[in-house]
Amino acid sequence: MELKNKIVVITGASSGIGALTAQMLSGRGAVPVLLARSEDKLKETAAGIPGVFGLYPCDVRDAAAVEETFDRILADYGRIDILLNNAGYGKFAPFTDMDPEEFDDMMDVNYMGIVRCTKAVVPHMLARGSGQIVNVASMAGKIGTSKAVAYTATKHAVLGFTNALRQELRKTGIIVSAVNPGPIATDFFKIADPSGGYEKSVARMMMTPEHVSTKIVRLMEKGKEELDLPGLAGFGIRLYGLFPRLADKLTYNAMNRK
Structure with a gap:
């Protein structure tokens, strides 16, 4: 897909891979439309975008706000070519320590x-x-890991939703894609792991946000339906699918570092 002049809506665009992807898309001539809760943070992100962009404060937890915001975007730009659903966060804690409200x-x-x-x-x-x-x-x-029960459940839900929607929309002209990254060196860990212990333990596996954003842009250009990052992890996922219980036992020490 040629990204020039494409209208790309990005949620969670105020920092991390959302912000970097917006900058990269702008560099390819696309029009990134930034969504996040904080208008001030969105403006900081927008300062690094070289081309035309849109900026709309929006909390994805608020159904009415989401509907109103997308109506405004469609009224302002006439179309949405790509939606990048990037908003999200995690918190790592033992199951017994996390309240149902979390x-x-x-x-x-x-x-x-x-x-x-x-x-x-x-x-x-x-x-x-x-x-x-x-x-x-x-x-x-x-792959589920200890102290990430709530976060893992949300991402299982995202993948189930994505896979089913892809099948439902196949042959309609709409591509539905999933990006499945491992640890990324972003502010995600300020909430997920305030102690910094887990972040240090996976430092060798940590990807840069620039690498992940580059891969996301390439996925858009190629129209790919799924991307596992890093690539070696994708191979491991396939083995896990064949031997899940054995893989759980063999990888326990490596995967459970929180």
């Missing part, structure tokens, strides 16, 4: 936020007969 909020942002934004854009894409929806899931959605 499960609710994480699911509300990570999963229902994607559902709300996708619901707002799919009718428009169906009418046009084209478009792409890119959902940022996680390797956690494929």
Whole structure:
């Protein structure tokens, strides 16, 4: 897909891979439309975008705000070519230490936020007969680890939603894609791992946000349906699918470092 002049809506665009992907898309001539809760942070991100962009404060937990925001974007730009559902967060803690309300909020942002934004854009894409929806899931959605029960559940939900929606929209002209990254060196860990212990333990596996954003842009250009990052992890995922219980036992020490 030629990205020049494409209207690309990005949720969670105020920092991390959302912000970097917006900058890279602008460099390719696309028009990134930035969504996040904080207007001030969005403006900081926008300062690094070289070309034309849009900026709309929006909380993906608020169904009415999502509907209103997407209506405004469609009124302002006339179309949405790509939706990058990137908003999300994690918190690592033992299951017994996490309140049910924290499960609710994480699911509300990570999963229902994607559902709300996708619901707002799919009718428009169906009418046009084209478009792409890119959902940022996680390797956690494929392999569960200790102290990430709530986060893993949200990403399992995202992958299930993405895979089923892909089948439902196949032959409509709409591409539905999943990006499944491992650990990324972003502010994600300020909430997920305030102690810094887990971040240090996986430092060798940590990817740069620049690397992940570059891969996301390439996925958009190629119209790929799924991307596991890093690539070697994708091979491991396939082995895990064949021998899940054995893999759990063999990888316990390596995977459970929180």
